[in-house]
Amino acid sequence: MDTVYLLDLFKKLLGGLPLTLNLAVFALLGGFAIALLLNLLRTTRIGNAVAGTYIFFFRGTPLLVQLFMIYFGLAQFEFVRSSFLWPLLREPYWCGLIALMLNDAAYTAEILRGGLRAVPRGAQEAARVSGMSRLQILRRVTLPIAVRQALPAYSNEIISMLKSTALVSMISLMDVTGIAREAVAETWRAVEIFLCAGLIYLVLSLIITRATSWAERALSPWQFGARQ
Amino acid sequence: MFKITRALAGAAFSATLLAVSAASADVTDRTIVIATEGSFPPSNMTRPNGELYGFEIDLVNEIAERQGLKVEMISQAWDGMIQGLIDGKYDAIVDGVSITEARKEVVDFTHNYTTGGSTFVVMNASGIDLPMDGEVAQLDDPESIGPAVDAVVEVLAGKTVGVQQATIQSAFLEKYLEDRDVTVRTYPNGPDVYQDLSVGRIDAGIASVTNVPAFLEKNADTASATGPIFIGGVMGAGSGLAVQKGDAELQAALNAGLESMVADGTLAELSKKWFGLVVTPQQY
Numbered sequence: 155m156d157t158v159y160l161l162d163l164f165k166k167l168l169g170g171l172p173l174t175l176n177l178a179v180f181a182l183l184g185g186f187a188i189a190l191l192l193n194l195l196r197t198t199r200i201g202n203a204v205a206g207t208y209i210f211f212f213r214g215t216p217l218l219v220q221l222f223m224i225y226f227g228l229a230q231f232e233f234v235r236s237s238f239l240w241p242l243l244r245e246p247y248w249c250g251l252i253a254l255m256l257n258d259a260a261y262t263a264e265i266l267r268g269g270l271r272a273v274p275r276g277a278q279e280a281a282r283v284s285g286m287s288r289l290q291i292l293r294r295v296t297l298p299i300a301v302r303q304a305l306p307a308y309s310n311e312i313i314s315m316l317k318s319t320a321l322v323s324m325i326s327l328m329d330v331t332g333i334a335r336e337a338v339a340e341t342w343r344a345v346e347i348f349l350c351a352g353l354i355y356l357v358l359s360l361i362i363t364r365a366t367s368w369a370e371r372a373l374s375p376w377q378f379g380a381r382q
Numbered sequence: 383m384f385k386i387t388r389a390l391a392g393a394a395f396s397a398t399l400l401a402v403s404a405a406s407a408d409v410t411d412r413t414i415v416i417a418t419e420g421s422f423p424p425s426n427m428t429r430p431n432g433e434l435y436g437f438e439i440d441l442v443n444e445i446a447e448r449q450g451l452k453v454e455m456i457s458q459a460w461d462g463m464i465q466g467l468i469d470g471k472y473d474a475i476v477d478g479v480s481i482t483e484a485r486k487e488v489v490d491f492t493h494n495y496t497t498g499g500s501t502f503v504v505m506n507a508s509g510i511d512l513p514m515d516g517e518v519a520q521l522d523d524p525e526s527i528g529p530a531v532d533a534v535v536e537v538l539a540g541k542t543v544g545v546q547q548a549t550i551q552s553a554f555l556e557k558y559l560e561d562r563d564v565t566v567r568t569y570p571n572g573p574d575v576y577q578d579l580s581v582g583r584i585d586a587g588i589a590s591v592t593n594v595p596a597f598l599e600k601n602a603d604t605a606s607a608t609g610p611i612f613i614g615g616v617m618g619a620g621s622g623l624a625v626q627k628g629d630a631e632l633q634a635a636l637n638a639g640l641e642s643m644v645a646d647g648t649l650a651e652l653s654k655k656w657f658g659l660v661v662t663p664q665q666y
Contacts, residue, residue, distance in 0.1 A: 163553050326544075338461060339462070340548045342465035344465065350384060
């Protein structure tokens with residue numbers, strides 16, 4: 155093993171880390187907001203159909219295809235190129251982020267729906283008889299319980315989103331994987347380079363796993379042997 | 383640079399080991415497997431039914447006929463293609479591979495079958511127009527390349543240029559333009575550069591003069607090649623077929639085929655057929 159080369163390579167790959175983290179964090183934040191919206195939509199009949207269709211399409215097609223549709227597909231239309239959206243869609247970064255966000259929203263919406271279903275009816279009823287408004291119930295009772303219930307499944311989604319960011323290397327973005335691919339094309343040392351890139355993702359996943367399991371404990375200490 | 387050289391030297395060593403066993407069988411007895419990209423018009427392209435066609439396919443078939451070789455052509459992605467040759471997955475590459483010193487350390491090349499040269503491409507609507515149209519800028523000659531780069535930078539400063547990854551053109555941009563306020567965007571696949579150029583995501587693209595005509599033909603009214611034609615230095619010495627290091631027998635057979643095609647003008651004919659102009663050497 156050529157340690158000098160490996161060290162140098164590692165530094166080079168870490169140069170892509172800010173972009174990888176940036177995409178993962180903003181895709182998750184944006185995705186969560188859209189997912190919340192989708193679940194609120196589900197309370198009306200038409201909204202339910204809209205949310206269902208959205209989730210059907212975004213879960214039913216590969217993220218890579220969605221990314222290509224947004225990056226290569228939309229750019230084919232003259233009216234898109236002359237619209238106010240073009241300054242955004244012109245940039246690979248925004249195309250990547252939008253694709254990741256929309257895809258994440260579909261999965262997160264389903265995870266959140268599971269969490270919402272698990273909120274005991276009694277808790278909500280108790281809140282209502284205490285005189286809380288619908289918004290207060292949502293904010294004080296329903297969401298905190300739902301999010302806690304959804305947390306284990308959501309930690310999966312966080313890790314999966316982190317790894318999905320690697321796909322943006324297909325649209326010329328230089329994230330960790332993008333830098334790795336270019337380095338492979340230049341030096342043909344596929345094994346070392348992809349191993350290093352894999353290691354970076356592995357460490358990030360480890361941190362996420364630890365953080366979410368800490369959050370699980372912190373949010374329901376009684377389940378882990380703490381006194382009430 | 384030092385590290386890349388070391389990497390290449392390591393690869394060269396393992397390539398030599400592999401090639402010794404591969405080259406032992408007589409060259410006309412075995413099937414020669416040749417890799418190409420199948421998406422580098424007009425040199426090599428793929429029909430909807432998967433059949434390969436183009437300048438280089440005609441070239442290989444002609445050589446095979448003249449030298450009595452059994453040839454099978456396969457499609458491969460460009461990234462990793464040279465590594466695949468080193469690993470012995472196929473016997474040769476024909477994919478507009480430019481002959482450069484760095485590549486010569488890990489593979490052997492035949493004679494060049496194109497003379498090389500790269501040019502910028504722009505969309506007419508962008509209004510970008512580089513000076514020195516069609517003039518040759520020789521990278522090995524500081525007096526030729528210096529003014530050419532200065533002239534190009536004057537127009538392209540603050541703009542974005544697209545290029546395929548790990549090509550001679552990307553090496554050129556990195557060496558001459560990247561630190562002079564020209565943003566370089568690299569793409570894994572060649573066609574993506576033209577795609578993003580035509581929708582206006584990048585301001586200019588750079589590619590080989592053998593690769594650009596296919597795009598210009600389809601966009602005759604909207605796109606044009608502009609600025610000097612860069613040759614030599616990191617731009618290499620034209621394209622050749624790459625064979626495994628030490629596979630002298632195959633190299634000699636391919637060279638003999640190329641020599642006879644240059645001698646009787648067949649190569650120039652093929653060039654006119656596919657490129658519309660002679661981009662091949664007139665003599666070796």
